Amino acid sequence: MVYKNIICPVCGGSCDDVQVELKDGTIDVQNACKMGNAxxxxxxxxxxxxxxxxxxxxxxxxxxxxxxxxMSADILANSKRPLFFLGSETSCEAQEVGLHIAEYLGGxxxxxxxxxxxxxxxxxxxxxxxxxxxxxxxxxxxxIIYWGVNALESMPRHMSKYGVFPRGYWAKxxxxxxxxxxxxxxxxxxxxxxxxHLQLKPNTDYELLSALFTILxxxxxxxxxxxxxxxxxxxxxxxxxxxxxxxxxxxxxxxxVSSSYGKHRNIEIALxxxxxxxxxxxxxxxxxxxxxNVAGFxxxxxxxxxxxxxxxxxxGYPRYNPGETTCxxxxxxxxxxxxxxxxxxxxNHIPADAAKYLADIPMICLDIAPCPSTTAxxxxxxxxxxxxxxxxxxxxxxxxxVHFEPFTDSPFPETKSNEDTLKQLFAKVKAKKEA
Amino acid sequence: MEALLNTGSTIDEGxxxxxxxxxxxxxxxxxxxxxxxxxxxxxxxxxxxVKVTSRDGVxxxxxxxxVTESVKSGHVFIPRSIWANVVVEPSTFSTGSPLYKGSPVSxxxxxxxxxxxxxxxxKLYMGEE
Amino acid sequence: xxxxxxxxxxxxxxxxxxxxITPDNFAGKTAVEIGEILIWQAxxxxxxxxFFSVEGNGGSSxxxxxxxxxxxxxRVKRIGQEMTAGKIIIKGSTGMHVGNTMAGGExxxxxxxxxxPGMEMKGGLxxxxxxxxxxxxxxxxxxxxxxxxxxxxxxxxAKNQVGGGISGGEIIIGGNVDNFCGIRMNGGLIVxxxxxxxxxxxxxxxGVMVVGGRIEKFSxxxxxxxxxxxxxxxxxxxxxxxxxFTGDYAxxxxxxxxxxxxxENNECx
Ligand code: SF4
Numbered sequence: 001m002v003y004k005n006i007i008c009p010v011c012g013g014s015c016d017d018v019q020v021e022l023k024d025g026t027i028d029v030q031n032a033c034k035m036g037n038a039x040x041x042x043x044x045x046x047x048x049x050x051x052x053x054x055x056x057x058x059x060x061x062x063x064x065x066x067x068x069x070x071m072s073a074d075i076l077a078n079s080k081r082p083l084f085f086l087g088s089e090t091s092c093e094a095q096e097v098g099l100h101i102a103e104y105l106g107g108x109x110x111x112x113x114x115x116x117x118x119x120x121x122x123x124x125x126x127x128x129x130x131x132x133x134x135x136x137x138x139x140x141x142x143x144i145i146y147w148g149v150n151a152l153e154s155m156p157r158h159m160s161k162y163g164v165f166p167r168g169y170w171a172k173x174x175x176x177x178x179x180x181x182x183x184x185x186x187x188x189x190x191x192x193x194x195x196x197h198l199q200l201k202p203n204t205d206y207e208l209l210s211a212l213f214t215i216l217x218x219x220x221x222x223x224x225x226x227x228x229x230x231x232x233x234x235x236x237x238x239x240x241x242x243x244x245x246x247x248x249x250x251x252x253x254x255x256x257v258s259s260s261y262g263k264h265r266n267i268e269i270a271l272x273x274x275x276x277x278x279x280x281x282x283x284x285x286x287x288x289x290x291x292x293n294v295a296g297f298x299x300x301x302x303x304x305x306x307x308x309x310x311x312x313x314x315x316g317y318p319r320y321n322p323g324e325t326t327c328x329x330x331x332x333x334x335x336x337x338x339x340x341x342x343x344x345x346x347x348n349h350i351p352a353d354a355a356k357y358l359a360d361i362p363m364i365c366l367d368i369a370p371c372p373s374t375t376a377x378x379x380x381x382x383x384x385x386x387x388x389x390x391x392x393x394x395x396x397x398x399x400x401x402v403h404f405e406p407f408t409d410s411p412f413p414e415t416k417s418n419e420d421t422l423k424q425l426f427a428k429v430k431a432k433k434e435a
Numbered sequence: 436m437e438a439l440l441n442t443g444s445t446i447d448e449g450x451x452x453x454x455x456x457x458x459x460x461x462x463x464x465x466x467x468x469x470x471x472x473x474x475x476x477x478x479x480x481x482x483x484x485v486k487v488t489s490r491d492g493v494x495x496x497x498x499x500x501x502v503t504e505s506v507k508s509g510h511v512f513i514p515r516s517i518w519a520n521v522v523v524e525p526s527t528f529s530t531g532s533p534l535y536k537g538s539p540v541s542x543x544x545x546x547x548x549x550x551x552x553x554x555x556x557x558k559l560y561m562g563e564e
Numbered sequence: 565x566x567x568x569x570x571x572x573x574x575x576x577x578x579x580x581x582x583x584x585i586t587p588d589n590f591a592g593k594t595a596v597e598i599g600e601i602l603i604w605q606a607x608x609x610x611x612x613x614x615f616f617s618v619e620g621n622g623g624s625s626x627x628x629x630x631x632x633x634x635x636x637x638x639r640v641k642r643i644g645q646e647m648t649a650g651k652i653i654i655k656g657s658t659g660m661h662v663g664n665t666m667a668g669g670e671x672x673x674x675x676x677x678x679x680x681p682g683m684e685m686k687g688g689l690x691x692x693x694x695x696x697x698x699x700x701x702x703x704x705x706x707x708x709x710x711x712x713x714x715x716x717x718x719x720x721x722a723k724n725q726v727g728g729g730i731s732g733g734e735i736i737i738g739g740n741v742d743n744f745c746g747i748r749m750n751g752g753l754i755v756x757x758x759x760x761x762x763x764x765x766x767x768x769x770x771g772v773m774v775v776g777g778r779i780e781k782f783s784x785x786x787x788x789x790x791x792x793x794x795x796x797x798x799x800x801x802x803x804x805x806x807x808x809f810t811g812d813y814a815x816x817x818x819x820x821x822x823x824x825x826x827x828e829n830n831e832c833x
Contacts, residue, residue, distance in 0.1 A: 010453050034446055038454030047455055081578050081606060106607020114531040122530060125706040148536075154444040186441060186512060187505040202439045202510060202537040204781070206763055211784035213814040221784035224833060228762075228781045255443065260536035262763070263528060265744055269767070269814070276816055290444070310531050314581075314606025321705065323679060323698065324660060326531025335579050347556060348457065348517045351525035351533050352494040359560040369455025372517050372556040528724050528743075529679050529698040 003407035008036040009089065009387035012289030012397035013155045013162070020407055033156035042385060043408060047369055049382040050411065065381075065414040069421075072340070072379045073428035075362040079338035081314065082107040085327055087344025088291035090383070090418045091392025091404075092300045095293075097422035098342060099304060101429060103313045108336060110327040111297035112290075112344055113309040119258035120287045121298055121308045122322060123267025130274050132284040134398045137250035139168035140282065143243060145181045147270070148205060148256020149288045150188035155397070158288060159193075163252065170247070179242060183208070184256060198239070204229040206262035208236070209269045215240045216276055249283040258287070289397045291344075293386075296395035331357045338362045343383060343418065347372040366418060383418055384410045390417035436479060438471075438511045440487065440540045442519040452516075457552050466516035467498045467549045469542065475509070476502045482544030487513070489522040490539040496521040496555070497547035511542060517552050521559065565651075566623030567630045568598060574615030576639040579659060580605045583642040584612065587629035587650025587669060590622035598622060615640075626650040626669065633658075636675060644671045647688070663690040666714070676720070685733065687714040695720035695739070703729035703748075711735070711752065727754045730771060736800065746773045749821055753797055759829075768812050768821035774802050778829040785814030786823055788833075795824060804828060 006018040010032075019030040020040060029040045042048060052068030053060050063071075076082050084107055086098040095111070102109035113121060137144070144163050151158045159165055164180055171177040182194040183205075191197040200208050208229045211221035215237055226232055243249050251274065257266045270285060277283040289295055298308040305311050307320035310327070323329055327346070330336045331354035338361055339346075347355045348371060358376065365377035374380045386392050387404040389411070394402050415421045451462040469485050479485065479500075488495035496518050506512050513519035515535070524534040550558065568590055574580075581604040590598050598621075599613030612618065616633075623629040626649040633643070636656030644652045645664040654662070657675030667686040676694035682701040700722050701711035710729035721739035728744070731751040740758035747763070750770040759777035766783050774795060786809040795802040805827040810820045825833065 011449075035449040035453050038450045038456075042455050045455060047458075080608070110531075115533065115535075118531045122705065150443060153446040153449065156446060156449075185507070185510065186443075199507070201507075202441060206766070207781060207784055210763075210766065210812075210814040214785040217813055217816050219785070219787070219813040222782055222786055222833075224782045225784040228784075256536055259532055259534070261528065261534060261743060263530045263532060265747065265763070265766070272815070312606070315604060316607070321680075322531035323527055323529025326527065328525065328527055328531060328533055332525050333579070334577075337578065345452075345457070347560065348452075348552070349515075349520060351523045352489070352521045352559065353525045354533075355520070356560045359556065369457070371455070371457045372552055372560075375553055375556045376561060 006407055007387045007394065007402055007404040008032050008039075009292045009385065009394065009404070010036045010039045011155050011292055012294060013157055014292060014394050014396040014402050015157055015161060016402065022408060035156060039385075040388065042368055043388050045369070049368055049370065049374065049380065052382060053380045055378050065412070068379050068381055069425055069428055072364040072381065072425055073432055075338050075364055075378065076101070076105060076340060076429050077432040079105070079107075079362070081336050083327060083330060083336040083339040084109040085339065085341045085344055085346050086111045086297060087342050087346075088112040088294035088297055089386070090293065090343040091386045091390075091394065092293065092296045093392045094342065094418035094422055095297050095300055096304070097419055097426055098340070099301060099311075101422070101426050102311070103305075104426070105429070106313050106316065108325055108327075108330055109301070109311045109313070111301070111309050112294045113298055114322070114326045115328060115349055116255065116291070116294055117258055117287045117289055118309055118322060118326070119263035120253065120267045122264035123258070123271060126264060126268040127271035128275070129271055130278060130284045131286060132398070133400055134162040134286075134396070136284070137248070137286070138162050138166050140170050140248040141168070141250035142171055142177055143179045143181070143246035143249045145183065145249065145251045146190055146194070147183040147251060147253045148258075148260065149252060149254020150184065150186070150190045151252065151254075151288060152189045152193065154254065154290055155288050158252070159190075163250070179246070181239065181242075196239070198231050198235065201228070201230045203261045205257050205260055205266045206269060209266065209273060211236055212240055213269060213273045213276070216273065243277060243283065244280045246281055249277065249281060251283065251285040252288050253285060254288050255290075286398055293394040295397060295399050296393065299395050299399060299401075328354045336361070340364045341373055341377070342366040342422075345371040345373045347376050366421065381421060382412065384412065384415060384421070386418070392417065392419065436475060436542045438475070438509055438540055438542050440519070440522065440538045441506070441510060441512045442515045442523065442535050443512070445514045448514040448516060462516075463549065463551050466514045467518045468501045468513065469498045470501050470503045470506055470512040471542070472504065472506050472508050473502050475511075476500065479542065479544055484545050484547065484549060485542050486545035486547060487511070487522050488541045488543075490524060494521050497545050497549050499549060511540070517555050521555065565628055565630050567620050567632060568595070568622055569619040569632045569634055570616040571619070572615065572633070572635045572637050572640070573617050576615070578605050579639045579641055580615060581641045582612075583645035583664075585631060585643045585652070586645065586647035587622075587626040587631060587652065588646075588648055590631060591626045591629045591650070592624060593622045595619060595621050623650075638676075638678065647671070657694065663688075666690065682711060682714070682716045684709065685711040685714045685716065689715050689717070691717045693719045696722050698724045699728060700726045701730055701733070701735050702727060708748070721758065727752070730754065734800065740777065749773060753800070755800060755802060765821060765823045766812055767815050768823070769815060769818040770821050772797065772822045772824070774806065774824040776802060776804070776826050776829070779825060782833055783812060786811035787813065791827060792824070807833060
């Protein structure tokens with residue numbers, strides 16, 4: 001049977017036009033990109049994690065779901081201050097249960113944003129955000145700026161589905177109606193496909209933005225900025241002119257802006273520049289988010305607990321201070337004593353000092369395939385693949401919620417979804433704590 | 436050679452990681468690679484492999500080299516992966532986010548073997564186990 | 565003046581939040597009563613005496629109380645938070661948020677302090693003899709105003725976002741700073757005797773900042789006005805020749821701040 005309009009659970013694009021056909025033992029996928037297709041193959045792959053395991057005296061062994069959940073609950077109930085890393089490759093529904101367990105235990109809850117677009121979110125907190133849905137840019141934008149993002153490789157269909165190529169209501173000729181600019185220290189495939197590439201020096205995004213803003217304000221930037229950024233002032237002026245003359249400028253930022261040094265300050269000044277630019281033309285800024293539901297955690301945590309990520313429940317109420325209550329920092333400072341990692345390969349993605357400590361402390365990992373995090377875990381709970389095997393909600397890159405429906409069932413009789421697994425775990429944790 | 440390390444996605448890194456193939460040979464071939472420009476490659480003596488070391492000198496990782504026009508002299512790139520993250524600066528400047536872009540590292544030729552992802556976890560992160 | 569001596573004896577495997585350690589809180593209490601005060605090792609609360617031995621009673625009022633922490637407490641946060649009077653001497657290094665929102669009195673840290681010392685401080689003196697990290701006297705996330713009064717003196721180096729959003733008071737850094745020193749500054753004074761890496765005084769709309777050393781990457785939105793000699797701000801003196809810049813013109817129509825940069829160390833500007 002062919003299933004249509006399936007949502008791809010891989011990157012923040014949340015493409016909603018995937019078509020799959022399940023035959024025995026194989027899956028045929030249409031419309032998804034390379035990355036998306038690879039994950040759809042997980043439904044039938046040979047390396048899929050199918051049995052819970054625990055590590056005992058350095059040896060990994062298969063156990064029943066009940067034993068694995070028991071041991072996970074033991075680890076969490078005995079921990080003084082657990083870290084919950086509620087990854088983005090699962091539904092908001094599962095993340096919500098995770099947040100509640102973290103609150104119940106007085107732990108720290110964080111998600112992929114912290115090692116991804118966390119600074120973007122912090123920048124938005126500082127400056128506010130002129131945002132839009134992806135459709136706005138698609139229909140209106142005649143100038144697209146990819147700043148610090150290699151869209152072709154990190155969100156492969158962004159350019160074809162939302163950004164550059166699609167024909168929009170006011171950009172009828174698609175690519176021919178749009179000017180495309182890339183700002184990146186590397187000559188990425190995206191940069192190659194652009195009309196203008198500003199190859200700035202690494203870690204100088206703030207200076208470049210600041211100089212652009214100074215030009216917009218009718219002043220001359222200090223000449224040293226040419227040497228600092230590697231971009232000549234006339235090119236900066238030309239860029240500002242191009243923006244002013246456009247009808248609609250869509251700026252998409254990536255980790256190049258939020259993760260290079262400057263971090264949330266880069267985003268803050270970019271957002272302020274965008275605000276000011278709206279005196280001349282329409283302009284908005286959005287983040288290209290790498291993991292499918294990374295935006296969802298921010299939304300969810302914000303409306304449930306007031307803060308978008310890095311939430312410390314230590315005092316019984318939520319507190320937030322990136323650098324103090326965020327995953328990498330609490331690990332580096334050894335300020336948690338157990339960890340629950342869901343649908344994110346944390347060990348793979350954090351710097352060595354933090355990864356080492358994470359491997360050191362008792363860790364439970366919920367995932368679908370073997371990866372560094374499962375290797376370093378004490379308990380591994382197999383994951384159910386959202387949007388393929390269970391329904392739920394993701395938030396797309398532009399913070400639009402998308403409900404997804406499965407085309408097959410969870411391979412496990414013991415659990416229907418990650419949400420289900422977490423609810424079972426929560427019940428066990430509660431039973432232990434209240435015994 | 437002192438350099439600034441940039442990390443980020445490549446399409447095959449994404450395909451392999453999302454497809455659950457982090458322990459495959461292909462993943463290692465794609466990710467355990469340090470991209471350098473021709474000029475720096477020559478200055479390093481055209482090595483097949485390099486050892487990349489974090490600024491504090493504590494962590495290092497051996498990876499293959501790849502010559503590319505996409506980075507400038509003094510800058511290197513490693514696809515987002517466990518190899519890159521071994522040497523990424525762990526300080527977050529009070530933002531929660533490590534320096535995935537622009538971490539200071541040193542790069543030198545090496546004969547060390549390039550470990551696979553699982554070996555890195557077992558040897559570097561989990562000690563002798 | 566009554567002196568209370570706290571000696572760290574506890575298990576600091578997880579960090580401890582000790583906002584209860586202030587002269588205001590200790591005044592009028594005996595050593596035993598002080599030992600009963602609850603502090604956090606999140607998510608649990610425990611008696612202060614589980615972490616510190618307590619010697620000496622508090623004074624009759626906060627002014628009359630000195631607290632000496634006799635040892636290193638790098639994993640203890642929030643010492644002196646919201647204090648209004650009296651004195652705290654830390655004979656070693658301390659954790660985050662020392663002197664957070666303090667309004668009066670004096671804190672002396674003989675070692676280093678972690679990030680956020682003197683966040684949104686309103687008055688008093690915070691003197692750190694060693695180094696510190698980020699957000700000295702800075703505004704909390706999303707807030708527009710950092711410190712509004714008092715003085716912070718750092719003898720060593722500080723890292724990033726020193727004096728973010730400062731509206732009043734003074735910050736004097738004896739050593740170097742990294743990035744975004746004086747970000748969004750709108751009043752007050754920041755003096756950096758050493759070097760700054762980049763984005764110095766970025767987005768400033770008021771106040772005065774002085775950099776005595778070299779700025780590696782100058783902020784693009786500043787314009788030079790004049791050269792001035794030997795600056796003096798009340799009791800704070802900065803000798804030598806300084807280039808006077810105004811800005812930050814990257815920020816639209818918001819008034820302007822003054823940035824003095826040592827001439828001798830930044831001739832290329
Ligand atoms: S662009 Fe993203 S959401 Fe769309 S198919 Fe590719 S991986 Fe899936």
